[in-house]
Amino acid sequence: MxxxxxxxxxxxxxxxxxxxxxxxxxxxxxSSLRRDTWLQLYEFFLWMETTPFGVIGKTWGAVFAIVEAFHLLAMALLGGAVVVADARLMGWIFADIPAREILDKTHKVFVAGLIVVLATGIFMACGVAGKIYWLPVFWYKMLALATGIFFVFFIRRPLLRRDLNEIRPIVVKLVAISSMLVWVTVAATGRWIGFAGS
Amino acid sequence: MNQFVYDIAVWLDNTAWSTLLHESYYMYNWVESIHVLSLIICLGMLFLIDLRMLGYALPNVPASSIANRLNLPMLLGFSIMVFTGLLLFYAVPVRSTQSVWFRAKMILLLGCAINAFLFHKRMNESVSSWDNDARAPGRIRLGAALSLGFWSLVVICGRFIAYDWFDCEYTDVGSLSQMLSGCIDGQTRY
Missing domain, CATH: 1.20.5 (Single alpha-helices involved in coiled-coils or other helix-helix interfaces)
Known part of the structure; x- marks a missing residue:
């Protein structure tokens, strides 16, 4: 009791x-705090362009493009891990294999993909910091990414670490759907940065 | 050959739908976004299959289970990726056919297809003897590594198409770049 x-x-x-x-x-x-914080961040974004990443990104277009490609490849790795894990939670695939096995192993792949996504993303952001600062879609992507990371490490992972039989099936499915929606938003807003900045 | 490809590209470019797609800010960007999202699905599944064969992902799940179950979402993503890819080509046909990166990408895609065929053939022939092993045999691992390499290069070339470094109008007449791009007179009009 x-x-x-x-x-x-x-x-x-x-x-x-x-x-x-x-x-x-x-x-x-x-609140006005958001606007004040945004204005204060401008100096930081200008500084980002002066870092070695920023200088390389601005000077060598080919390096920037290769990093961009690896960013996309890492997103594929991350996306694959998310889709497989969430599809298992929905009962669409691997229904005969314990969910714990799929969740734990795909989480490792997810973390590897996320590390590369963040590393390449920071590099790219440094190269075009002065431009992306003014793009609303960049901030939407950052919000979506922060939500995704928070959701994975502070909601999804702790929840699914428990015995899955103890969790109501509707909650498990809602977690899977939320997870897919968050990461699709991250990928889509990320792609849209390229359009908005051109 | 270059002239023939160019003539077809010009014919496509002169169709109304090609112009509409190219000129439509939202439609073109939506098609490109769907192309990228479907690429993430397709390559995400493919990478997991390849990493399983190499022993880096899901080692306790039978290899045949991974390959068979992830095949459907991978093909679904691939189909959408090809369809949207064709639309993107249709929107900008002349520049695409005269792009060295686009040409390299097409050759690499051919390499991907041949490798995938051999990979599945070898796997189906022998999977029963190593299905539960954490790592696949050497020949299968080679196929998986080649798959990762080919597709990474496809994505890199695809990304490079957007850049104009080797476009016909910015390179010297008779240069290696122009030869590989198949540049001919009149291309820069498009």
């Missing part, structure tokens, strides 16, 4: 934390 109460209490604590965080982000978004 006491164990159940503790678990329930723990779940509520996490829920309250997440809801509080979401409310804080919303308050930030609709």
């Amino acid at each position: 006491s164990t159940t109460s503790a678990t329930t209490s723990g779940s509520y604590t996490k829920t309250i934390t997440v809801v509080t965080l979401v409310l804080l982000i919303l308050a930030f978004s609709f």
